[in-house]
Amino acid sequence: MKHEPQGIVSHYLHTQVKEGALLQFTGPSGKFTFSEADAESVVLIAGGVGITPMMSVVRYLTDRSWKKDIFLLFSCKDRVSIIFREELEYLQKRYANLHVTISLSQENSPAEGIYLSGRITKEVLNARVPDITSHRIHICGPVPMIDAVKQILSELNVPKENVRVELFPAPAPPKKTPVPPLGATSSTDTAAVVTFVKSNKKALLTPDKSILEASEEVGVNIDYSCRVGTCGICKTKLLTGSVTMAVEDALDDDDRARHIILACQAKATGPVAVDA
Ligand code: FES
Incomplete structure (x- = not known):
């Protein structure tokens, strides 16, 4: 495998993984x-x-x-x-x-x-x-x-x-930034809130923050790969509220009918709840 210093996977494999390590892969x-x-x-x-x-x-x-x-x-x-x-x-x-x-x-x-x-x-x-x-x-x-x-x-x-x-390569995940506690007085007072129902956690949303990014900030695990709306790995069910998605190539009509969203693309300006 060629080492791409800016790549996520090849850089990790070349610099962190030793011979004999046991790796778990998902399919394409x-x-x-x-x-x-x-x-x-x-x-x-x-x-x-x-x-x-x-x-x-x-x-x-x-x-x-x-x-x-x-x-x-x-x-x-x-x-x-x-x-x-x-x-x-x-x-x-x-x-x-x-x-x-x-x-x-x-x-x-x-x-x-x-x-x-x-x-x-x-x-x-x-x-x-x-x-x-x-x-x-x-x-x-x-x-x-x-x-x-x-x-x-x-x-x-x-x-x-x-x-x-x-x-190619896919964009790197964003750096984690501290999130003010819910209810804190700040410029985020007007931000929406996403509720991760399965994990029983909440996170603040700003207009430029995706639900995937919000999940990472509060330690909720949503699988992802491309982060650009094409692979579909981050599909998540929207339980309440509405979101916008700049790219939704990985969704089909059946997904939309079942209120499936792409967490890496989904942004909201009001309260939402997702099945994660
Ligand atoms: S991570 Fe690929 S579509 Fe969201």
């Missing part, structure tokens, strides 16, 4: 997936370690000899930092419908086969992906790269509903 989750039935073609745009979920898609589709076009555009610093380099070169030779482009942002050599110098630009996308508005597009990588690619796709008139995004 979320909706950042693609299968044959989802679209007639797919464009996968990855930055750095954001290649990992894309490789799952590439392996899945090539294993099944999917005949439709798979465009993979992978941005790396240089050739040394290309993850899965040998496998990508092998797959590119073997599958005619797989179109790999690896852009090397810190190299300055002429384009050669699947390799380009520089970043993934509008010109690169236009040249490497014919008729880009017609494809399903998945993007995974660091936030600046995702923002830049989304801007380019918007300029290329790609419909928003064609685009799926996953941040």
